[in-house]
Each structure stands twice: as structure tokens, then as C-alpha cells.
Amino acid sequence: MTTTLKPVDAVLVGFGWTGAITGQELCEAGLNVLALERGPWRDTATDFATGFAQDELRYMWRHHLFQNVSDDTLTIRNNISQEALPMRHLGAFLLGTGVGSGGVHWNGQIWRFLPSDFQTKSHNEKRYGKKSVSDYDLSVQDWGTTYDELEPYYDQFDKLCGTSGKAGNLKGVIQSGGNPFEGPRSNEYPTPPMIQTYAPTLFGKAAANWAFRRGSIKGAVPWAAEKLPTDLMTLAAFSGRIVKLIQA
Numbered sequence: 001m002t003t004t005l006k007p008v009d010a011v012l013v014g015f016g017w018t019g020a021i022t023g024q025e026l027c028e029a030g031l032n033v034l035a036l037e038r039g040p041w042r043d044t045a046t047d048f049a050t051g052f053a054q055d056e057l058r059y060m061w062r063h064h065l066f067q068n069v070s071d072d073t074l075t076i077r078n079n080i081s082q083e084a085l086p087m088r089h090l091g092a093f094l095l096g097t098g099v100g101s102g103g104v105h106w107n108g109q110i111w112r113f114l115p116s117d118f119q120t121k122s123h124n125e126k127r128y129g130k131k132s133v134s135d136y137d138l139s140v141q142d143w144g145t146t147y148d149e150l151e152p153y154y155d156q157f158d159k160l161c162g163t164s165g166k167a168g169n170l171k172g173v174i175q176s177g178g179n180p181f182e183g184p185r186s187n188e189y190p191t192p193p194m195i196q197t198y199a200p201t202l203f204g205k206a207a208a209n210w211a212f213r214r215g216s217i218k219g220a221v222p223w224a225a226e227k228l229p230t231d232l233m234t235l236a237a238f239s240g241r242i243v244k245l246i247q248a
Helices: 017-028 056-061 120-128 147-161 198-209
Strands: 010-013 033-036
Touching: 010 017, 017 033
Parallel strands: 010 033
Antiparallel strands: none
8 A cells, every 4th residue: 555655845866975965955944855765774883883894705795885786786788789788796886775875885085176177178179289189089078167166065075074185276375295286275174184104104205305296195084083064974984994995
């Protein structure tokens, strides 16, 4: 028998990073929101206990955090003449499942696109000449939006996550210790950079001696407890378990 539920103002299909942020914004605007997500609910005690982090069999080989492709998957074909076949083996494309979706096994890195990335056609024409595009019959076009237009949203997401790092370009002024080649940031990172271990510290010193400007490690995952703007993410640790290594 069909069960009719109470009506809501908005329904979100999928509750990963995008759905959760959208839901937060809608709730703050006073709307009643329902989110639908396939797969299990996860909680810290049973799914993310510290002792599980070393369980390679559970996470690496049995794909505990990913969609079970023997139950539900997508189909793939290389051209329209082929029969689409189901993907039954996880490779580099890892399908998320459960509340949090792909954000559950996300490796916690946020790299902003460069300003030139949004000017795919005009930047290449200016740098390499118009023939670099026209002679190869490329359909490449500029995005239609710019880094400067998106930067406030980059900044908002950094603050939501508590992104750690050191700015290399702050409002057009190059900063020591950051990435000097990045687009200008309106604000410094909300969380200081992670403490560098011996190897990257040694590499940085060697690069500096060769007159290269280096940057510190950047990560979206704070390396210490951090008070963040919402309950979406209140505490994170510098953990290697969230990185899924692909072995050939």
C-alpha cells in the first residue's frame, strides 16, 4: 500500500557534498527539506572508528565505502554501435553510496582552477597563436565565466570545510610560503597549513636553493580540531584512510 508522507518545500535527490550544502542553505532560508539517498546511514562509531583505518581488506579490497557494483551499477559503451555492458569492477571511478556519497571516500584535497583554465580558447590562442586552435579543428571554447566571478564561492567553500594551507597570491600580492602561480585569493586559508614532514621540508629547501619558489602542503581536511560554520563537518583528522590507492 502506498504511504503518503507529509509534503515538504524541497526534495534533494542525493545527499553528498552538493546536496548537503544545498540543504543547509535551503534550511537556513526557512524551507522544510527532505533528502533522499541510497545506501546505508554511516556513523563514526561503526564506520569510522580509529581501529578500522588500517583494515586494508575492508576498505581496499572489499570496497566497504563504495557502491556494490554486483547489486547496482552503470553501463558503458565506447560508441553507439556497441551494446552497453555493466561495469562490474571498480577502477579509478569509485561510485559513492550511503549518506555522504562520494564525499565519504574523498581524499580531502581542494585545488582551485587557475584563471587561465576558464579561458581555454583565448588563453591558448594568446599564448601559442590562433593556429594552435584553428589548425587542429578543435571545438574548445572559453567557459563563459571567470575565476574572479567564482572566487567568492571558492572562498565560501574553504571556510565551510576549514581548508588548511597558505595563500600564495592574496589579493594580487604574492605571499611567501604559498603557491605563487595560483589565482588571487580574497582571504587567507581559514586553517593554517599542515606541519610538513622531513621529506617535503628537505625538498623545499633544495628547491629554494635552486631559486624555485615553493609552497606548503594544501588540504581540505584540517589537521586539528576546528570550529567550522556548520555541523556538516565539525572535526577532521589528518588521516590516510580516506585516500583510495588504485593498484594496477
